[in-house]
Amino acid sequence: MKNTGIVEVAFGSKNGKEGLWLKLNEPIPFEWEKDGKRFFLDLSARKEKVYSMDDARKKHSNAYQPWTAVDDDKLERLFAEGTDVKQLCEEFGRNRGAIESRIKKLELKELYS
DSSP states (O other): OOHHHHHEEEEEETEEEEEEEEOOOOOOOEEEEEEEEEEEEETTTTTOOOOOHEEEHSSTTTTTTOOOHHHHHHHHHHHHHOOOOOHHHOOOOOOOOHHHHHHHHHTTHHHOO
């Protein structure tokens, strides 16, 4: 049986049943192989990462750097002052996703919106 997809594997409960669950995310080739009651998944065709940290830092100087308490305080102050996300990206040298994730983690929208 052949199909396509990236597979995310998780163990847990679903609808009262415990088991191994697969979630397909993006199209890539894969092949199932059945051996009795077991299925095997060949992911040899999966994509390699197409970027590196160095590549990310060419565009955003602080990409993947940990946030410090000083950064958090500054982000909170600028967010409270109404600084938009684009300006925050430039100020912190991080991409939009990193800024929005930190705003969410610090619950700044709930505090200041």
